[in-house]
Amino acid sequence: MTAVQMHWSYDKFLPNDLEFGHAAIEELMTALGAATWEGMDLFRIQMAIEEAVVNAIEHGNKRDPNKKIRLVFDVTPEKAVMEISDEGAGFDHRNVADPTTEDLVDKPRGRGVMLMRELMDEVHFNEVGNHVVMIKLRSPAIPE
Amino acid sequence: MSTYRRITVVDDGGISIVRFVDKKIVDSGSIEQLGEEMNSLVTVDKRNLILLNFDGVEFMSSAALNKLISLNTKVKAAAGRLKLCGLRAEIKEVFTITRLDRVFDLRKTEADAVAAFKL
Numbered sequence: 373m374t375a376v377q378m379h380w381s382y383d384k385f386l387p388n389d390l391e392f393g394h395a396a397i398e399e400l401m402t403a404l405g406a407a408t409w410e411g412m413d414l415f416r417i418q419m420a421i422e423e424a425v426v427n428a429i430e431h432g433n434k435r436d437p438n439k440k441i442r443l444v445f446d447v448t449p450e451k452a453v454m455e456i457s458d459e460g461a462g463f464d465h466r467n468v469a470d471p472t473t474e475d476l477v478d479k480p481r482g483r484g485v486m487l488m489r490e491l492m493d494e495v496h497f498n499e500v501g502n503h504v505v506m507i508k509l510r511s512p513a514i515p516e
Numbered sequence: 517m518s519t520y521r522r523i524t525v526v527d528d529g530g531i532s533i534v535r536f537v538d539k540k541i542v543d544s545g546s547i548e549q550l551g552e553e554m555n556s557l558v559t560v561d562k563r564n565l566i567l568l569n570f571d572g573v574e575f576m577s578s579a580a581l582n583k584l585i586s587l588n589t590k591v592k593a594a595a596g597r598l599k600l601c602g603l604r605a606e607i608k609e610v611f612t613i614t615r616l617d618r619v620f621d622l623r624k625t626e627a628d629a630v631a632a633f634k635l
Contacts, residue, residue, distance in 0.1 A: 479585070
């Protein structure tokens with residue numbers, strides 16, 4: 373993607389390995405930068421995609437090297453759509469414990485899905501929970 | 517004394533001021549090492565007044581947050597105090613969303629945090 377290319381698409385099956393996942397995230401971040409995304413929006417997307425990819429590799433595919441993840445990205449200056457799929461059995465995304473409750477807030481786990489939902493404009497899981505679509509719209513510019 | 521690769525540690529009047537080597541705390545191997553090194557501050561070096569200075573840290577994943585929570589638990593068990601400072605707005609938002617701003621003592625600058633240790 374060149375600096376003047378404002379629409380970028382990506383669709384790949386990747387080995388179930390964080391190294392490949394992080395390389396894809398770097399490509400996404402570069403594409404977002406070229407499409408003039410910046411600041412808080414860039415951070416929010418990186419946080420959410422990081423959580424989704426790690427979840428797919430570690431929790432979905434349970435680090436199984438024989439499985440793959442699929443990443444589909446579509447980036448324009450106004451909207452970023454990210455789809456993450458794994459080959460695992462999924463999870464009950466409707467009943468994820470709230471990590472902000474008094475008894476869980478100081479426990480070192482369980483924040484990934486919450487962060488994805490809070491940082492993105494839309495997050496949609498499929499029925500079984502092994503495919504998620506995340507959508508981020510560009511935030512309005514803050515007047516100086 | 518432990519050897520550190522992911523952090524630097526400076527002593528300021530009994531307060532251990534910790535800075536992070538990585539701008540982006542995201543690689544799982546590095547995060548594991550970071551967690552071990554931070555825990556060593558308490559369990560090996562017996563430090564219990566710890567200030568984590570996030571100046572220069574641009575990104576951290578929730579796996580890194582989990583290591584901070586584990587460190588907080590260890591510091592409390594050692595009857596110590598842990599403070600954080602220098603968090604950029606984006607990272608502070610994550611603490612707010614996850615309510616970890618109620619778990620950690622967040623200070624704006626290193627000077628603010630050091631002063632707060634002396635209260």
